[in-house]
Amino acid sequence: IKAAVFASGAGSNFEAIMEANDLKCKISLLVCDKPGALVIDKAARYGIPTLVFNPKEYGSKSEYEEMIHRHLQHYGISWIFLAGYMRLIGDTLLNEYESKILNIHPSLLPFFPGKDAIGQAYDAGARETGVSIHYVDAGMDTGPVIAQESVMIEENDTKEKLKERIQKVEHQLYPTVINQVLSNKVR
Numbered sequence: 001i002k003a004a005v006f007a008s009g010a011g012s013n014f015e016a017i018m019e020a021n022d023l024k025c026k027i028s029l030l031v032c033d034k035p036g037a038l039v040i041d042k043a044a045r046y047g048i049p050t051l052v053f054n055p056k057e058y059g060s061k062s063e064y065e066e067m068i069h070r071h072l073q074h075y076g077i078s079w080i081f082l083a084g085y086m087r088l089i090g091d092t093l094l095n096e097y098e099s100k101i102l103n104i105h106p107s108l109l110p111f112f113p114g115k116d117a118i119g120q121a122y123d124a125g126a127r128e129t130g131v132s133i134h135y136v137d138a139g140m141d142t143g144p145v146i147a148q149e150s151v152m153i154e155e156n157d158t159k160e161k162l163k164e165r166i167q168k169v170e171h172q173l174y175p176t177v178i179n180q181v182l183s184n185k186v187r
């Protein structure tokens with residue numbers, strides 16, 4: 001099984017997936033929409049082919065998704081794992097990869113979807129937040145949830161400390177859930 005990771009940022013989840021020693025698929029491609037993102041260097045260190053593109057150079061989402069799709073086909077990709085990919089997936093990829101796209105989000109969905117979910121939970125004074133992994137649909141963090149793990153917000157927490165604990169959970173949970181999904185332990 002060959003998979004692609006889509007990411008826009010630091011790539012700590014990409015790294016966690018790469019470091020998982022019993023992953024039931026091969027990560028064969030990184031797709032990144034942010035030239036200069038740190039995740040690109042990480043992929044280079046692992047020798048993973050990387051497709052970097054600038055969405056602004058395309059007339060529409062379907063144009064760049066068709067371009068991405070050609071690359072996915074070239075590499076024989078059958079699964080897509082979003083890991084901090086800051087962009088909605090459009091009809092082109094949703095149709096080609098129906099129920100084959102996963103996302104990780106740093107909150108207990110449906111609470112705090114969208115950008116800066118950790119800051120949103122912190123600023124709202126929530127006592128508990130966490131991590132969700134879900135199938136991707138056309139909405140923003142709205143697809144069916146596969147797994148969640150909660151993280152308590154402590155009395156004297158800072159956003160930074162909370163983020164650290166959440167990311168630690170993410171790095172364990174994502175490879176685990178990927179393996180469960182790939183071995184059909186999730187429906």
Ligand code: GRF
Nearest residue numbers: 010011012013084104105106
């Ligand atoms: C993660 O918190 C993920 O849940 C969210 O974006 C962040 C990406 O972090 N979707 P990284 O680039 O994997 O370090």
